[in-house]
Amino acid sequence: MSAPTAISRRNFTAAAALLPLLGAAGCLSGNPATGPQAPAGDKFAGDVEWWTINLQKNYADYLNGMINSYTSEHGDVKINWVDVPGQDITTKLLAAIASGKVPDAVNFTSATTGLFAGQMRDLGEFFSAEDLAAYAPGLTEPLKNAQGQQIAIPWYNGGTSLGFYNTALLEPTSFDPQQPPKTFTDALELATEYHKATGKSATNLIPTSAVLQQNDIQLLSEDRKTAAFNNDAAREFVATFKPLYDSGAIAPGAISSDVRNLPQNLENQLIAFSPITVSSNLLNVQKNAPQVYQKIAVTPPVTGASGTYMMPGQQIFGIPAKSDNPAAAAEWLKFVTSAANQVAFCKLVAIYPSAPKALEDPFFTEKTTDATEPADAAIATLIKTFPNSADASLGSGNDEQLRLIFDTEIVAFLTGKKTADQALADAEKSWNTELAKPR
Structure with a gap:
């Protein structure tokens, strides 16, 4: 073979x-x-x-x-x-x-x-x-x-995406590479456990539009004319991230607009795991931090109840x-x-x-x-x-702009500038304005 x-x-x-x-x-x-x-x-x-x-x-x-x-x-x-x-x-x-x-x-x-x-x-x-x-x-x-x-x-x-876990950093926790986190709840619980054990940030996971999709939350109406995410399920999901961001369990740099160069990352070992990330990030670790690369356990990414793996x-x-x-x-x-x-x-x-x-x-x-x-x-x-x-594309005619709008509102929520209700309502209003434009 x-x-x-x-x-x-x-x-x-x-x-x-x-x-x-x-x-x-x-x-x-x-x-x-x-x-x-x-x-x-x-x-x-x-x-x-x-x-x-x-x-x-x-x-x-x-x-x-x-x-x-x-x-x-x-x-x-x-x-x-x-x-x-x-x-x-x-x-x-x-x-x-x-x-x-x-x-x-x-x-x-x-x-x-x-x-x-x-x-x-x-x-x-x-x-x-x-x-x-x-x-x-x-x-x-x-x-x-x-x-x-x-x-x-x-x-x-x-x-699709993958999960990457630094097994050495996660030794003080209950993490088992054979039974890694499967849901977002599992991932946030591991982040809390790691932070309590070490006082350090665990992950860069925040509730972006892509993360909501991976958690089975529909973003657009069936006819693709209006936003569909301003509901209780989305609000409850988004809200679960705020205490972890405030405590530092989610890294402070996770809100950076430069998602390819986050200040706390697997390479510099300022976070311990990424439960959902693009597969090519492993190449960066392999190239820039070979000593860390050998400690990485690779798993499927966390998902919602459907078990669907969204493709960018x-x-x-x-x-x-x-x-x-x-x-x-x-x-x-x-x-x-x-x-x-x-x-x-x-x-x-x-x-x-x-x-x-x-x-x-x-x-x-x-x-x-x-x-x-x-x-x-x-x-x-x-x-x-x-x-x-499954392909995560929205079919809106302007996916990139819609995602930027949503993710900016999430940052405003995590940093305390808006409540979850305000952030989702404002994102919904901006999406509907954008979607109403002729294409």
Whole structure:
């Protein structure tokens, strides 16, 4: 059996380049595409203009190999590949839509589904229920618009979150790596226990919008037109964090706006654990504090009662409503996102597939056995939590701004400037104002 692949700086740097957080620019209608649409065309004939994000430099051989393989089987199809820098994809696609000269298939991120939903073809016309069943339901369902139309399909992602625990620092507590915290209540109880035992801060966990989602609290109404979080469940959950922040059990720097460089962190051992954090944070520990890295126990992140692991976002494909050749584009996308081609891509960089069948490949199954190094354990845990993963994207058209608004109000609450009621009410008002703006 081959050894599990370690999480390397090279792999995660490349993966980070593949998963840009794209801001939503411009205004487009969030309603389904209206007006006449181009004929579907032949499934296996004609030109297909295909846009990807940030892949030309490092993965041209892989992508050209797929193109050559596909066109050798379907000689009447020509794939015209266009690779777009990550920072340009939103503005470039907006411009293409405005001009009417759109690609036939386009790669964008799930964070921008709300922005482009009204300009994408309903893929239900080209993908059968069996076709869509090839992807994980938790990754496919969020890619529907408010009317239930499938406006995109999943491609690849960076995995869900993980939990990291410094076993040496946690020795004065009851922490057991074999039975780690499973819920937010468990995590806060461990933080309190650690603080009482040592007088030191335990964690940076605060109730951000992402944390509320992970705890099964709905943020948007079903039609995505209004905020849905100003309720008793959210207030009670948010309120549980205040005593721990006041006491110092939650680190004072947890409210920093620079979430990638919090002053108290695992690397400097000014906190003892992170019960829910992005997987790439382990790379920072491995690089900057190797002596700490060896003490880290890797676990699934804490969740709500549903046991769902929220994914920050994913790379997806859609077919613009004005595509000249949507049927051929759809067949091409089925090929690109097949389990076999996803596995081949995952072998090149530390990314994860959207097709459950891909995880049956030995490349993944061998990684779930005897994972003792923290990096290996991280990969194994991400694979094991995949069946219960879901895309956390809101589909609002401006997810990033909404999250910033919410998290700013939470900081105001934790620092005593507002009550929990005030913070949630103000966040709700600001969200509803933002959501009412035309897209």
